[in-house]
Amino acid sequence: MTFLKKPLALAAALALACLALHPGAASAQKGETVRIAWIDPLSGLMAPIGQNQLKSFQYIAELFNRSNLAGVKFEIVPFDNKVSPAESLTALKSAIDQNIRYVTQGDGSGSAGALVDAINKNNERNPGKEVLFMNYAAVDPDLTNSKCSYWHFRLDADTSMKMEALTTYIKDQKDIHKVYIIGQNYAHGVQVAKYAKADLARKRPDIQIVGEDLHPLAKVTDFAPYVAKIKASGADTVITGNWGSDLSLLVKAANEAGLDVRFFTYYANNAGTPTALGAGAAGRVYFVGYGHPNMGGQIGKLQADFKAKFNDDFYVADIYAEFQLLSEAMAKAKSTDPNKVAAALEGLRLKSYNGDIEMRKTDHQLQQDLWISVWQKTDAKNPYSVENTGYTFAPVAHYDAYVASTPTSCQMKRPA
Amino acid sequence: MDQTVINILNGLSSGLLLFMLSSGLTLIFSMMGVLNFAHAGFYMLGAYVGYATSRIVGFWPALAVAPLVVGVLGAVFERACLRRVHRFGNVAELLVTFGLSYLILEAVQVVWGRAPVAFDPPALLAQPAFTLVQSAGTGLSLVFGHADAATCAHAACTTFPATRAFMMGIALLMLLALWLLLRHTRVGLVIQAALTHPEMAEALGHNVPRVFMLVFGAGCALAGLAGVIGGATFITEPAMAASVGSILFVVVVVGGTGSLVGAFVGSLLIGLLQTVPLTVDKSLVDAASALGWQVSPDGVAYPLMKLTLAQVAPILPYLLLVLVLIVRPRGLFGTRDD
Numbered sequence: 001m002t003f004l005k006k007p008l009a010l011a012a013a014l015a016l017a018c019l020a021l022h023p024g025a026a027s028a029q030k031g032e033t034v035r036i037a038w039i040d041p042l043s044g045l046m047a048p049i050g051q052n053q054l055k056s057f058q059y060i061a062e063l064f065n066r067s068n069l070a071g072v073k074f075e076i077v078p079f080d081n082k083v084s085p086a087e088s089l090t091a092l093k094s095a096i097d098q099n100i101r102y103v104t105q106g107d108g109s110g111s112a113g114a115l116v117d118a119i120n121k122n123n124e125r126n127p128g129k130e131v132l133f134m135n136y137a138a139v140d141p142d143l144t145n146s147k148c149s150y151w152h153f154r155l156d157a158d159t160s161m162k163m164e165a166l167t168t169y170i171k172d173q174k175d176i177h178k179v180y181i182i183g184q185n186y187a188h189g190v191q192v193a194k195y196a197k198a199d200l201a202r203k204r205p206d207i208q209i210v211g212e213d214l215h216p217l218a219k220v221t222d223f224a225p226y227v228a229k230i231k232a233s234g235a236d237t238v239i240t241g242n243w244g245s246d247l248s249l250l251v252k253a254a255n256e257a258g259l260d261v262r263f264f265t266y267y268a269n270n271a272g273t274p275t276a277l278g279a280g281a282a283g284r285v286y287f288v289g290y291g292h293p294n295m296g297g298q299i300g301k302l303q304a305d306f307k308a309k310f311n312d313d314f315y316v317a318d319i320y321a322e323f324q325l326l327s328e329a330m331a332k333a334k335s336t337d338p339n340k341v342a343a344a345l346e347g348l349r350l351k352s353y354n355g356d357i358e359m360r361k362t363d364h365q366l367q368q369d370l371w372i373s374v375w376q377k378t379d380a381k382n383p384y385s386v387e388n389t390g391y392t393f394a395p396v397a398h399y400d401a402y403v404a405s406t407p408t409s410c411q412m413k414r415p416a
Numbered sequence: 417m418d419q420t421v422i423n424i425l426n427g428l429s430s431g432l433l434l435f436m437l438s439s440g441l442t443l444i445f446s447m448m449g450v451l452n453f454a455h456a457g458f459y460m461l462g463a464y465v466g467y468a469t470s471r472i473v474g475f476w477p478a479l480a481v482a483p484l485v486v487g488v489l490g491a492v493f494e495r496a497c498l499r500r501v502h503r504f505g506n507v508a509e510l511l512v513t514f515g516l517s518y519l520i521l522e523a524v525q526v527v528w529g530r531a532p533v534a535f536d537p538p539a540l541l542a543q544p545a546f547t548l549v550q551s552a553g554t555g556l557s558l559v560f561g562h563a564d565a566a567t568c569a570h571a572a573c574t575t576f577p578a579t580r581a582f583m584m585g586i587a588l589l590m591l592l593a594l595w596l597l598l599r600h601t602r603v604g605l606v607i608q609a610a611l612t613h614p615e616m617a618e619a620l621g622h623n624v625p626r627v628f629m630l631v632f633g634a635g636c637a638l639a640g641l642a643g644v645i646g647g648a649t650f651i652t653e654p655a656m657a658a659s660v661g662s663i664l665f666v667v668v669v670v671g672g673t674g675s676l677v678g679a680f681v682g683s684l685l686i687g688l689l690q691t692v693p694l695t696v697d698k699s700l701v702d703a704a705s706a707l708g709w710q711v712s713p714d715g716v717a718y719p720l721m722k723l724t725l726a727q728v729a730p731i732l733p734y735l736l737l738v739l740v741l742i743v744r745p746r747g748l749f750g751t752r753d754d
Contacts (some may be wrong), residue, residue: 055610221650224422226694257422258574
């Protein structure tokens with residue numbers, strides 16, 4: 001495959017070089033093909049999430065291929081990691097064997113952590129063949145704190161930032177008294193519980209944590225026992241970092257048992273979950289994120305076009321920011337070499353779909369605005385019907401980047 | 417109180433679903449001496465075939481069609497494969513069913529993809545079967561269907577989904593039918609005879625291989641029926657066979673291979689063991705202190721002892737499996753001692 005692509009890239013480069021009207025604007029990277037290894041689940045319980053993300057990546061890549069600042073072509077090479085760290089490493093190995101220099105992943109901080117370790121080692125051992133990791137959804141704060149890496153850039157807001165925003169909102173909800181925390185038993189679920197307790201103790205010490213549970217990741221098919229437990233605890237609010245089937249099935253079981261509590265989630269907008277929410281969850285399920293389905297403008301147009309094309313929702317909007325950042329950094333570095341692009345990405349600021357964003361230099365954590373939105377019927381102000389349910393996520397709070405920003409303990413080791 | 421009732425009902429319903437699977441598995445085992453590794457695969461096949469047919473003819477016809485299809489597939493497999501390898505002994509038979517389980521998994525993924533499919537229960541089953549109303553004044557009461565909003569304004573209402581009630585009803589019906597068939601019909605007599613004395617039954621003019629084929633097909637059909645109900649209640653996806661498969665062997669070993677009563681008791685036991693401990697946040701440390709014995713946090717065993725029952729719940733069925741194998745290898749109701 002590699003052998004076939006190279007002449008093509010060369011031909012494209014030549015063609016573009018000929019087309020360039022003023023020689024001064026032609027940079028070295030123009031016309032190059034940048035292959036990005038996408039390493040996320042395409043099988044198992046989390047497959048619907050992965051399939052949506054892969055489609056989104058291919059869609060946005062195609063969009064940027066029509067025109068981008070760096071004049072490069074992006075190509076997405078998908079690998080199925082079955083949400084497993086071990087499988088992610090196998091995928092990384094084959095990506096590196098195929099000379100792919102850019103890796104992107106998001107579903108699961110366990111896999112992200114394994115990738116960061118392996119990429120650190122690879123880059124140390126193979127100078128000149130560095131690999132750059134764009135993390136678009138794995139939100140364990142450790143990845144930009146104790147385990148921060150020069151080669152890792154995170155586009156989603158991390159657990160601590162999202163919890164900062166959530167608790168800022170919860171602080172003013174006077175009818176919340178008893179909170180139950182449920183999560184998946186791995187890095188992310190543990191971190192959500194930790195930050196929820198710390199932040200609530202700081203902002204609303206009167207709120208009582210009436211229960212806490214961790215369950216296996218992407219394995220549970222019957223959440224009824226957990227729902228019975230939540231019900232028995234007398235909780236009026238549930239905080240959960242669950243995603244994918246673990247959130248859909250939890251909400252489904254809650255609806256079936258008539259559990260009438262508020263859910264504060266990280267990922268209620270993920271593929272499959274909105275359908276599970278249905279009418280029963282209206283007004284009760286919130287999610288915090290770097291956007292919401294009713295932002296309109298440019299991202300709204302993309303959403304509509306995506307829906308027309310695939311009859312699916314484009315909701316992992318930071319993929320757009322990922323391509324913006326990459327192409328701007330490549331233009332700035334005048335190269336597609338990850339070594340130079342990483343340096344250009346540091347501290348990069350630009351205007352994205354959700355306002356001004358900045359790739360913070362100290363820890364490579366993107367700084368951006370956050371929204372909290374609630375599941376409700378579509379209306380004139382919030383017209384986007386999520387998963388064709390007739391319901392949508394309507395924003396209830398908007399926080400500027402600085403509100404939810406959290407400090408970092410990262411001691412970044414930069415290559416000499 | 418109301419949540420305890422719900423918990424036990426949850427446990428019983430998943431136990432009864434397991435029974436639909438383990439009854440077929442144990443029948444096949446006691447008859448042919450084959451532990452059918454593909455049994456959970458037939459369960460999954462039932463769910464997918466049920467999903468596919470329900471999209472054409474609706475859920476209720478699919479509930480009848482899917483088990484039939486799966487049963488016929490099972491019988492064909494017995495006739496075409498299992499019977500041929502029978503003369504090579506039990507290991508060969510085991511390996512053939514093991515291979516088949518992979519074949520089913522791959523086939524399902526090729527046909528229906530690797531992601532879950534949207535297999536939803538029909539409207540009739542999508543509502544609550546009954547509502548438990550726990551109020552301070554009148555205690556616990558039960559209302560069929562939805563309780564009205566006025567009642568629930570002053571009391572805690574918990575609904576029990578109809579899918580689960582349906583699951584329990586079907587499994588109990590099946591138990592009754594199986595018992596009647598095996599104990600009170602001529603067919604049952606022949607099956608029992610073929611079970612214990614195949615040569616004699618054959619000498620008396622019964623076609624024992626055909627009995628085997630029918631039992632295998634019937635066992636698979638039961639698994640298929642369980643699949644349609646389980647798939648619509650929980651989720652229909654390619655990992656469903658693997659997740660139920662391991663627990664199924666626990667049921668059969670604990671209950672005693674070859675015993676229908678054992679399969680029933682074992683299923684209920686495992687069903688309860690899978691759900692009830694999840695709701696108990698007490699650890700051995702709490703148990704010890706309740707008995708007046710303080711455990712020091714510096715002790716060697718403390719990290720293990722402070723694990724709550726909810727945390728260790730997923731391994732409890734397997735722990736029971738090991739215990740039963742040590743203490744009573746033939747299982748609770750097992751009759752075979754080999």
